[in-house]
């Protein structure tokens with residue numbers, strides 16, 4: 001989105017449902033994205049991300065509810081491809097055309113000036129590969145070209161399905177800068193991923209789904225905030241009684257520790273007062289990131305000393 005483009009309309013998914021046979025791919029899903037934001041649409045494989053994005057971009061019909069851009073369905077937009085830039089599958093690009101041919105064809109289809117293709121080629125960093133056939137592109141190069149096709153009509157909304165797939169760390173940094181400046185100019189970005197780590201540095205909001213349903217929606221910092229304390233005592237029963245007596249909420253966590261809604265310092269004070277011998281005490285009982293991870297993987301978040309998944 002260029003700085004001269006009018007502010008983006010809001011993107012809104014309202015009570016959206018879609019069934020395939022007996023199975024609900026999307027189940028009463030609602031969320032929204034405002035101009036100026038990059039939203040990560042996260043969920044494990046089969047969660048319903050692609051189905052939602054396909055309905056949003058007019059490629060599938062909802063059974064119930066709706067997906068709206070500026071209050072309208074994609075197909076009811078005056079200039080859909082110039083309002084919403086879409087990349088659902090970069091592998092679908094025609095392998096026999098060169099990069100520049102692909103962009104020129106898209107420019108012509110969308111009624112954009114011919115030199116827009118060169119401009120976009122530069123934006124996506126494919127000048128060196130302009131005359132090479134797309135069939136010979138790496139997956140990461142195809143992703144760049146796919147993002148170029150999405151940007152062609154100078155849209156105010158970008159919808160990208162797994163755009164980080166196949167990008168190397170430099171490619172991910174490039175994408176982050178591109179999407180950030182798009183949003184800073186007032187655009188909306190909605191991008192899907194099945195890996196929080198992959199998009200953590202790129203997005204500023206998360207919409208997390210699992211089995212077609214919303215798990216969490218909100219700012220990244222809020223959803224990944226580390227709060228509370230992990231604690232264990234020599235006498236766990238006495239620790240639980242003390243917490244109960246003070247009306248302090250706790251949950252049992254892996255390894256027998258308790259996740260307590262207190263700052264570590266306050267937990268330490270309480271233990272001193274109650275004469276409890278603590279065997280472990282640490283910040284980060286977590287609620288946000290753990291739930292996000294659990295929704296994505298069905299497992300708890302790896303501890304800090306386990307290596308994070310590679311980018």
Ligand SMILES: Nc1ncnc2c1ncn2[C@@H]1O[C@H](COP(=O)(O)OP(=O)(O)OP(=O)(O)O)[C@@H](O)[C@H]1O
Nearest residue numbers: 020024025043044045046047048049050051052194
């Ligand atoms: N055309 C279809 N026909 C039948 N079932 C489908 C179809 N499209 C999706 N599904 C099913 O709907 C559910 C959601 O799939 P969807 O592709 O939307 O999930 P996803 O979150 O995008 O997953 P992935 O990350 O694997 O692409 C899955 O169980 C999938 O098998």
